Amino acid sequence: MNRVKEFRKNRNVTQIELAKRVGVARQTINLIENDKYNPSLSLCISLAKELHTDLNTLFWEEKNHEE
Numbered sequence: 001m002n003r004v005k006e007f008r009k010n011r012n013v014t015q016i017e018l019a020k021r022v023g024v025a026r027q028t029i030n031l032i033e034n035d036k037y038n039p040s041l042s043l044c045i046s047l048a049k050e051l052h053t054d055l056n057t058l059f060w061e062e063k064n065h066e067e
Helices: 004-010 015-022 026-033 041-050 055-060
Strands: none
Touching: 004 026, 015 026, 015 041, 041 055
């Protein structure tokens, strides 16, 4: 599970806009958001930069931590 869609929507960016900014097709963004495609590390970094967050927050940290 990743948070690409959440961060993209919070920044009011469309899939097309994000795709252009990171150099992929809109369909690639859709597949990533729906956990049907595992992006390369370089694409993950590009997405995190464009969405103004870090890799851990975008791809690995749980949204709600149980303590």
